[in-house]
Structure formats: structure tokens, C-alpha cells
Amino acid sequence: MGTAKVEKPQRKTRIQRANEQKILEAALEVFSQHGFRGSTIDQISEEAGMSKPNLLYYFKSKQDIHETLLSRLLDSWLAPMRALSKDGDPLEEILNYVRLKVEMSRDFPRESRLFANEIIQGAPRIKPILEGEINDLLNEKAAIIGNWMEEGKLKKVDPKHLIFSIWATTQHYADFEEQVRMVLGRGIDDPVEFENTKAFLVNMFTSMLKI
């Protein structure tokens, strides 16, 4: 739409966009399962149905794919947290965040594992990406929650630990899915289990926070 065309805006072809997408999708599949070091370009290119050199025609290195993938996903990954609004009902806002996170564990478990894999290993490749965004966002939301508590709208607990506990409990179902499945015989993708999980967590956070 009438965007300025100064200096090769590197307009991407349809094919290019499509292939980049195919590669990132394949990379998500592979990286989330085997981690960065455990994944090979061969695996990704096979998953993407494309030759290795062709894949490297679109991304200049394995590292490049990984970084692009993480930074493209970061936004949607943080979206549920961004949605937490200081103007809503305090408990409802938090419970809603919990619900969204459980849904994400059901709908985007690979994305969750992709980040988990990185962070567990000390985030060697993405600390810079994370450091700014996550810190700022978490501080902002923790402040909102802290205010609610000051105003007596929620029981007082440490807001940052509260957020950690939400992350931990919800992501657990995606990141450690294999273990969950071992124990329950089914995962969060099962509708019943999904409801159980959500109910359990909503109850847990309500108990802790409701005045």
C-alpha cells in the first residue's frame, strides 16, 4: 500500500515467502524436539522437503534459522502476557492469563519447548533477544499486579514469583508433555485433560489470590 520504495526494499517473492515459511515451520518441528545442537540442517531440510543448499539460500546458517524463528515467535509467545490489562478485574485478568497460557500449551507446545530448550541450556543463543523484552514486560505486569495487591484487590504475594508459578505450571504441560503422558496416559491435547488442567490451575490461583 503505497509504501516508499527507497532502496531495494528487498521485496520478497511469493515463492520466497512460502519457502521461508516452510523452513521455519520445519525448523520449529525439529528444533523444538532436539534442541539447537541436536538438530541438523539435514533434518530441517528434509522436513521442509527441500535440498540443504536451497535451505541455505534462504537462511545463511543454522544459527540464522534459529534466531529468526525465535524472534518471530517471541511476539506471539508474549501476547497472552501483554493482554493482561490494569483496567480489568484483577482476579479475572490473572485467571484469564492462566487460561490463555494453558491454551497455548495445548495449541503451541512446540513453541514452548523451543524456548524451554534454549533457556534450560542457559539461553546461549538468545539471551540478548530475551533480556530486553521479557524483563520490561514482566516488570510492567508485576507492577500492575503489585498495585492491585496494595489496593487490597488481591491477596498479597510476590508478583514476580506469581508470574513464575503461572509460567511453570502452564508450560509444564507442553515442555514435559512426555512425562505428563507417561503418568496420565494422555496429554493436554486431550479435551478432558485440558479441562481438568485448566480447572485445577484456575482453582489453585484463585485460592491463593482471592480476597
Add this chain to the structure above:
Amino acid sequence: MGTAKVEKPQRKTRIQRANEQKILEAALEVFSQHGFRGSTIDQISEEAGMSKPNLLYYFKSKQDIHETLLSRLLDSWLAPMRALSKDGDPLEEILNYVRLKVEMSRDFPRESRLFANEIIQGAPRIKPILEGEINDLLNEKAAIIGNWMEEGKLKKVDPKHLIFSIWATTQHYADFEEQVRMVLGRGIDDPVEFENTKAFLVNMFTSMLKI
């Protein structure tokens, strides 16, 4: 106890035991940081101060070291859970379990990451080891907790999800230490943070369970 198993009298010398220990300690350091695929025998042998072929004299493959390490750690890893006794005070038993787990995240974060790394990737190398032990133990303890609830000694929640939430929230501080440190500026190894964390979690589980 009482040793003297049947089998070949493969009596291990003191040196043998010492070297095995050195290797496993080195492997823990390396595997917990880089995952299985990301770790190399070179790293482990250097960390162990021992030549590569000598290391492979004690363990026949990288896989073998990994498996041995996991199975040797499994017992102590599950110890806190084993300690949960049907004869104690219900809430106190559970809170004690939480406290022990938080302590483990502080004292044995590498062990936690070792398991986390494996499970996140679908436990490809250790599912068999886990499957039996964990399932049995978790079922046993879930039953105990379930009974307490039936008896009205605790509020009713799904016992298995309760256990998951304890795992998730406590292990989070070890497994995702990097992120915690990014946000708080310090980790669970900091005495103040350790107390904060423990207090937060004890409060959380108390709120949910106390009659």
C-alpha cells in the same frame, strides 16, 4: 544392602570406583549444561581430567555414561517424594515435600536440568528407566493424597495435577535458572531469594489445600 550379589565377582578396585565417580560427576556437569547431543566426550573427559579412551574403558559409550548417570541419580531424585508418608500430617507432608523440592533446586540444579533436558526432548534415551519407577511412585503418592482428601483432611483437587504443579513450580527455579536470574537479578542460590521462593510456594499450596 548386604551387597554380595550373584553375577560375576566383578569386584571393583578403589581406583575404578573413584574414576567412575569422577566421570559421572563430569558428565553431570556437561550433560546438564548442553544436553545429550550438545555434549561431547571430549568435554566430559577433559572435565574429568582423563583421556578419552580411558573414559571409554569405564563406560562403553556416551550413551552408556548418560544412562548410568540418569539411573544412578533417579533414586536420590525421587527421594523427597518417597519421603511423603501416609502417616504424617497431610498438609505438613505435602508442604515438606515442597520444601525439599525447593532445596533440591538450590542444591542440585544440575541434576534437575539433566532430567529436564531429557524429558523436554521426549525422553528418547530414558523413557524405559522413568516409566516404571515414576509411574508407580506417583500413583502410590497420588493415592495417599487422594485418601487424605476423601477423608476431608485436605481440600479436594486432582492429586496428580497437584504433584505436577509441585514439580513445575519448584523445578522451575533450577531448570530455567537463567530466566529467573534475568528477571530477579539473582537465583535460588541466593539465600534471600531461596526464602522468598519457599515462602511463596508454601503459601500457594497451603491456600489451595488447607481445610
Add this chain to the structure above:
Amino acid sequence: MGTAKVEKPQRKTRIQRANEQKILEAALEVFSQHGFRGSTIDQISEEAGMSKPNLLYYFKSKQDIHETLLSRLLDSWLAPMRALSKDGDPLEEILNYVRLKVEMSRDFPRESRLFANEIIQGAPRIKPILEGEINDLLNEKAAIIGNWMEEGKLKKVDPKHLIFSIWATTQHYADFEEQVRMVLGRGIDDPVEFENTKAFLVNMFTSMLKI
């Protein structure tokens, strides 16, 4: 001259000629700096401001560009030698050849390095091209010089070694420019150094040859 050769009337358009020229100029720049194996079609096409496939539309392979380049340059490369005429003053003819060669080292160092690179590596790609032309020409001129010596117009030395020594000393300033620059702090492109060099060489060959 007179164009209109037999063969297909492959009339080249102006654009075609221009592009061929652009490619050969780019190839000279790249090949002279990195040698044949060290140069990539990518480098050449970038230097030529043209896409790789388009470049290969004009020349069917890297080899082809290289060969074309060498054979096109050969003529002008040998021109100074061709100019050595049996009808001139013997010493003056030779000194003039020396002067022309020094000028070429100043004005066309890339061409010099292009040939040097090839010949140092055993001229694997251009022996056939060289063999005929150079041999014939050198034999012809060596004979002329030899005659002058027989006639007592120059001191007697081996004419072919004389030619080698002219090649060696003059081309040195182009081929090993980097070293010259390391030692003198400036190259043959510097006007003062150019005069020094020419004077030195003229003196050297005069001393050896003047009756």
C-alpha cells in the same frame, strides 16, 4: 579488421559486447587477486554488477571466462616484445623493451598477476595457449638479439636468459607488489619509485650489454 568471418553470423549486439567486457574486467580484478581456484563466480558477478546466471549466459563456465580473459590479454601482453624490431638500434631496442615492460607493470599489474598466478601453478589451464605463441615469439626475438651479438653490436650473453631476466625484473614490481610495498613503503605506482626502478633497470641492462 574486416570482420565478417565465416562461421555463424553470431552478430553480437552492443549490449552483448558491453556485458562481455564488464564480465572480463570483473574477472580480471578477481582472478588476478585470488587466482583461479580462489575466485568464485559470485565474486565476479558481483564485481560485474550482474546476476550469476546472466554471467553464465555469456560464458559457459568459470573456466571459459578464465580462458577467454587470458587469450584476449595475451596479445597486448606480448605487444612490447613484438615491438622489438631488428631494424632499430640494438641497445635502444632492448632498453625500450625494458621501459615498456616497466610501464606495463605500473599500468597493468593485474594482467601481470593474472598470468603469474597461472604460470606459478604450472599453467594447468593455459599451457596450450601459451606454448605456441610465446615460444615462437621468444625464439624470433632471441634470434634477432643473437644476431646483434654475433655482429658485435652487443656484448654476448645468452639471449633467452636475457629475456627471462627482463621479464623477471620488470614483472617483479607487479607480481610481488605487496612485498615491494612492504620494503619500500610504496609501489611502482608511485611516480618517484617508477623512475627509480626504470633507471635502475636501464642501467643494469646497459652495463651488461653495451659494447
Add this chain to the structure above:
Amino acid sequence: MGTAKVEKPQRKTRIQRANEQKILEAALEVFSQHGFRGSTIDQISEEAGMSKPNLLYYFKSKQDIHETLLSRLLDSWLAPMRALSKDGDPLEEILNYVRLKVEMSRDFPRESRLFANEIIQGAPRIKPILEGEINDLLNEKAAIIGNWMEEGKLKKVDPKHLIFSIWATTQHYADFEEQVRMVLGRGIDDPVEFENTKAFLVNMFTSMLKI
């Protein structure tokens, strides 16, 4: 023999020394023929009769082999020049240098081409190695020669250009051997040609320098 053994002096095994030698010899053969970029580790390892990974067990990269080779050869490469002594007979010292250089072109043509290949391409990998040593040595010897000229023991010419001309004319027979062979039908390795060449050059430098 009784050398201090403080801190692993990295004593090299006999095998290690032998293999390093084999590799460097093979590398000289290959690098001198194809240049750095044109040579492959495969070629070198085959020439050395050894597997590629084994070769990389001794040298950590292609670059490493190349650098080691150049720095090990530099000393003997510069030896003839070092031998030029201010205490000898001026002309004889210089002619002796010329003779030694011609001999080196006969006996060590690969070494000559190894350096030539590098310098022609701008010495990208060895400028630092060369810069110090060559400059110092050349300045020292040029000063000696200059003194002789001041003292009237030699005709006056620019000493540095004199050295260049010695390098150029003598090394020509090694570096551009292929061309020499094309023209003469034989190379400097032929005893007759060797004598011809030496005589020609001795005459040339004598003519220029003798009072």
C-alpha cells in the same frame, strides 16, 4: 636429557614428529602447486598417506598447516641473505648470494613457489610473519651494500632495487619453471641449464657492480 619438566613441555612422540613432518612435506607439495585456496585437506592427507581426521589431529586446521609450514621455512628461506657478510669482499659476497639463490631455485623450487603464491595474492595469510623479518633483514643488508658503494668498492646503484633484481631473476627459475621449461625445453634442474643460468646472472651482476 635432563631438561626441566615443569608443566607438560608437550614432549613430542617419535610418531608425532614423524607425522608432522610427513604432513608438512605433503603440504609443501600441494600448497606450492595449487596455492592455499586451490589446495584441499584431502589432497594433503592423501599425499601424506594418512586419513583426513588424523591429519587434523596434528594440525587444527588447513590454515594452521599453512602457517606452520611458512614459518618453519622462513628461516632457511632467508639463510642465503643472512650469509651476506659485511666483512667479505663486496662483489664476491653479492655474487655468492646470487649463486646461493640460484641453487635454492634448483634445490627448493617448491619452497619458492609456496612463498610466491602467497605474495602474489597479497600475502593475505602471512603479511605479519613477513613484515618484521624481511624488512629488518633487507634493511640491514641494503645498508651494508650501500656502505660498500659509498666506499667506492662497488658501482653505485640503489641497493634495495639490487636486492629485488637478485630475487626476481633467481626465483624466476623456480616460480615460473613451467614457462622456462616451455621455452628452453628443460629447467633449472638440468645441470647444463643450471650452469648457464648461474653464469648469465653472475655476469649480469658483475657488469653492473664491478668497479
Add this chain to the structure above:
DNA sequence: CATGAATGAGCATTCATTCAT
């Protein structure tokens, strides 16, 4: 003419594992 897209073959380097001593 011109180029975006694609690939087989090659290349430097790594790594788990074995061999010889």
C-alpha cells in the same frame, strides 16, 4: 537478456569410537 530458485558435488571440520601399545 535477465534473474530467482534449486541442487549435486565438494570441502573444512567435528565427533564417537576403535586400535595399538
Add this chain to the structure above:
DNA sequence: TATGAATGAATGCTCATTCAT
């Protein structure tokens, strides 16, 4: 026990060349 030496099989990446448009 212990280690220096050796290697087959990857693995990330490059490059000349071709295909399709």
C-alpha cells in the same frame, strides 16, 4: 589401567552449474 594415534560417519557450509520463467 591408561593413552597416543587413527578413522568412518557425520555436519555445517560453499560453489559451479542448471532450471524455470
